[in-house]
Amino acid sequence: MLALAAASSAPNAALPAVHSAAGDAHAGAEGAANALSGWISGAIAAPELSWAGWILGLPALAAIVCWVCAALRVKNKLPAIVTVAALGGAFGLTLALYFSYTGHYHSPVTVHLYDWMRFGWTAEGGSGAAFGSAEAFIADFGLYIDGLTLFWMLFVTGLGTLIALYASEYMESDVGGDYCRFFGSVSIFLLSMGCLVMGGNLALLYLGWEGVGVASYLLIGYYYGKPTAVAAAKKAFVMNRIGDLGLLVGIFLVWRHFGSIDFATIFKAVSQPVAADAHWSMGLIPFFLMLGAFGKSAQIPLFTWLPDAMEGPTPVSALIHAATMVTAGVYLIARMYPFFLLHPDALHTVAWIGGMTAFVAATIGLLQYDMKRVFAYSTVSQLGFMFLGLGVGTTFGAGYHVFTHAFFKALLFLASGAVMHGFAGQLDIRKISGLRNVPGFKIVSWTMFVGCLWLAAFPFSAGFFSKDEILYVAMTDPVHGSPVLAWIGLFTAFLTAYYTFRVWFRVCAGPVAFQPGEESHGHFHPHPPRVAINGVLAVLAIGAVLAGVPAYIAFFGGENWAEHMIGMSSAAQGVPSLGTSAAEHAGSAAHPTILGFDGHIAMFALSTIAGLAGLSLAWYFHLANRKAADSLKQSLLANPLVGWLPRALENKWYVDEIYDALFRKPMWAIGYVFAFVDKHLVDGTLVLGSGRLTAGLGRVFQPLYNGVLQGYAVTMAGGLGLILAWIVWAWMGGGGT
Amino acid sequence: MILRPAPILAETAVSAAGVYAASPQLLQLSLAVSVLLFVIGLVGFLTRRNMIMMFLCTELMMQAAALAFVTFSRMHMNTSGQVFVIFILTVAAAEAALALGLVVLLYRKKETLSIEAWSELKEC
Numbered sequence: 049m050l051a052l053a054a055a056s057s058a059p060n061a062a063l064p065a066v067h068s069a070a071g072d073a074h075a076g077a078e079g080a081a082n083a084l085s086g087w088i089s090g091a092i093a094a095p096e097l098s099w100a101g102w103i104l105g106l107p108a109l110a111a112i113v114c115w116v117c118a119a120l121r122v123k124n125k126l127p128a129i130v131t132v133a134a135l136g137g138a139f140g141l142t143l144a145l146y147f148s149y150t151g152h153y154h155s156p157v158t159v160h161l162y163d164w165m166r167f168g169w170t171a172e173g174g175s176g177a178a179f180g181s182a183e184a185f186i187a188d189f190g191l192y193i194d195g196l197t198l199f200w201m202l203f204v205t206g207l208g209t210l211i212a213l214y215a216s217e218y219m220e221s222d223v224g225g226d227y228c229r230f231f232g233s234v235s236i237f238l239l240s241m242g243c244l245v246m247g248g249n250l251a252l253l254y255l256g257w258e259g260v261g262v263a264s265y266l267l268i269g270y271y272y273g274k275p276t277a278v279a280a281a282k283k284a285f286v287m288n289r290i291g292d293l294g295l296l297v298g299i300f301l302v303w304r305h306f307g308s309i310d311f312a313t314i315f316k317a318v319s320q321p322v323a324a325d326a327h328w329s330m331g332l333i334p335f336f337l338m339l340g341a342f343g344k345s346a347q348i349p350l351f352t353w354l355p356d357a358m359e360g361p362t363p364v365s366a367l368i369h370a371a372t373m374v375t376a377g378v379y380l381i382a383r384m385y386p387f388f389l390l391h392p393d394a395l396h397t398v399a400w401i402g403g404m405t406a407f408v409a410a411t412i413g414l415l416q417y418d419m420k421r422v423f424a425y426s427t428v429s430q431l432g433f434m435f436l437g438l439g440v441g442t443t444f445g446a447g448y449h450v451f452t453h454a455f456f457k458a459l460l461f462l463a464s465g466a467v468m469h470g471f472a473g474q475l476d477i478r479k480i481s482g483l484r485n486v487p488g489f490k491i492v493s494w495t496m497f498v499g500c501l502w503l504a505a506f507p508f509s510a511g512f513f514s515k516d517e518i519l520y521v522a523m524t525d526p527v528h529g530s531p532v533l534a535w536i537g538l539f540t541a542f543l544t545a546y547y548t549f550r551v552w553f554r555v556c557a558g559p560v561a562f563q564p565g566e567e568s569h570g571h572f573h574p575h576p577p578r579v580a581i582n583g584v585l586a587v588l589a590i591g592a593v594l595a596g597v598p599a600y601i602a603f604f605g606g607e608n609w610a611e612h613m614i615g616m617s618s619a620a621q622g623v624p625s626l627g628t629s630a631a632e633h634a635g636s637a638a639h640p641t642i643l644g645f646d647g648h649i650a651m652f653a654l655s656t657i658a659g660l661a662g663l664s665l666a667w668y669f670h671l672a673n674r675k676a677a678d679s680l681k682q683s684l685l686a687n688p689l690v691g692w693l694p695r696a697l698e699n700k701w702y703v704d705e706i707y708d709a710l711f712r713k714p715m716w717a718i719g720y721v722f723a724f725v726d727k728h729l730v731d732g733t734l735v736l737g738s739g740r741l742t743a744g745l746g747r748v749f750q751p752l753y754n755g756v757l758q759g760y761a762v763t764m765a766g767g768l769g770l771i772l773a774w775i776v777w778a779w780m781g782g783g784g785t
Numbered sequence: 786m787i788l789r790p791a792p793i794l795a796e797t798a799v800s801a802a803g804v805y806a807a808s809p810q811l812l813q814l815s816l817a818v819s820v821l822l823f824v825i826g827l828v829g830f831l832t833r834r835n836m837i838m839m840f841l842c843t844e845l846m847m848q849a850a851a852l853a854f855v856t857f858s859r860m861h862m863n864t865s866g867q868v869f870v871i872f873i874l875t876v877a878a879a880e881a882a883l884a885l886g887l888v889v890l891l892y893r894k895k896e897t898l899s900i901e902a903w904s905e906l907k908e909c
Binding site for chain 1: 827830831832839900901903904905906907
């Protein structure tokens, strides 16, 4: 069957147009690109690495233990201990895998764990040849390990461990109650995320994809007594389903056209030139795949679920809805990058959607008062930057931004969670001030300061370098690049710096003043975080700083570690800039320019200006002169020409209301029509009608059943008599036989 | 098994095996008694209101069936019918104990033996 599948993929031919164009433009890098297509097409089996399966096995065991604890109503912190230990073990194994992979293997490796799904058939008459030629479906449980896998797994398991540790303290008011459920769901999430990233074929990726969706649903709806949390969970689930349908159709099409869903096989097949008579539906593969990515990573038009997902406990917002799960869409596109070259417009679509999402989400973030909501919109916005990076052809920039963002966004969420924990659920930035002078909140404020600097892309922070890379490529890349999007991105970076520091200056700086949130009862005093929360915040702040180290190395002419890792994967296919070291970049004759200046220097300057401008604006309005912000807002609202703008921003551009009118209301109308038909025709006439018919017939004979025993006996005796008479009559030769 | 019923009517015959075969008159007489018993039981069951009497009537019908079994067994010179009768007697003994117990219980509930007190089992 395997041979059948491999043979069937052979007829696809002809390099995609975009691919060859990219090659022409980067004549100097062409050799590198060719070497990279050799990189992804030659996966080898490495059964000696089968212990890597325990990276998935440990969270699975932890999940089982947690759910057993839930069944047994365990009343201590055992589930947290087990989960943290299992995730820490998974992180250790990932590190071990990283060290045993890099340097020893020079191609992606596959690890076959066990057989899963295998179907095969032979096509009679070869009718399948015109439209794909799939004749077998094989999806085994196996791993596909390359640079991208390791890069992703390192921060997924590392951050997962830290955040589980944080949650062990943060969730302690639920010990004995829903504590087991929480950690069981977190373990399921890590298991699914590992399956998504490490799975050796698209079916496993899809399994993990849906698994993280389920875990996300369970955790957003964790406070199931709260109607808003339940609604948010349902919204996230439904919006993700729309995207998942796209992913599923994309997987079907990949299988149909390339005869397999195994990464090793399809990457080899897709690096072959595309046949001239290939069915047109092949070009749709990237669009369906990107729909899946848009759903999971909260891009326009499917972004509204992510801010609502902040109804879940804060560690969940940090882990799932900021650092890891929402980057699955970026991972999908990076992983399937060769397929995005199948249609010339696919990457442009990704870039534009990403750029617009970044901008729109940032504008909404400007006027939100809920701290977590600001960070939620900034997550959507930063995810937009990542998609912009993917779309303009820098998978390295996108991947590196995922990496740095994972640290500082987890840090920001956990810090705001610590504030929420300490002030009885208070998240309104108008009601807390001067946090850095409240006893016990020093670490929280200053780690949050680091996170804000990194998010605002302060010069020489990790977030600065990763965002810079994306904007630089967008500005200068001759093939995929789009200066318009780069300028939008730059403006978005300015907005980002403003709204980020708006939060910090309001909450952490200024005079000390606070009101407790709605969870407080009676006598209130702030409840500072203890060792687990402070420790995790400190480690994350250090991690966020260290995440910039690869960029510093690259800045001084070395090779960026993230670039190296992503260069060793399918994400490097068709990306000529990858795989060439920074030194070669610098020495390249055709050095791109921006506004007549050297590209790198100009971009550096522009980003710095954007970031500092946003920061100072926030400083003026939210620390130096807080009244100015209010009066400015009042005057804007009073002006009929521009008054709609703040209102629209505060109401999130009315996107939810528009979706409600466009989709929900018509669906309700259709539902009402169907309900009417069902109630009156199907139920009323057919179902109830047949029931009434039998009931009516029964009523005719009802008098026979009068409850008098002897009446029944007479009926029975009479019946027996009739049967007897009939037998005798037949016996006597009646009926003419 | 050797069957030697006493000759009731004059004509008796001896089969080749030396066993008495029943005369047709004997068989008819037995069946007539059986039918009579059954009809008495049936009519009694349908007309009486006292539960104990009704129960005794069912016993009558059952014994009528037993008698018919014995008769046909004799007619066909086949012992299966007699085996059946042994079963019927056993069942009847058990059933009598059960039914009388039920009757006692029903009596305790309503202080009457009349079947008319028990007519809930109806569609209304």
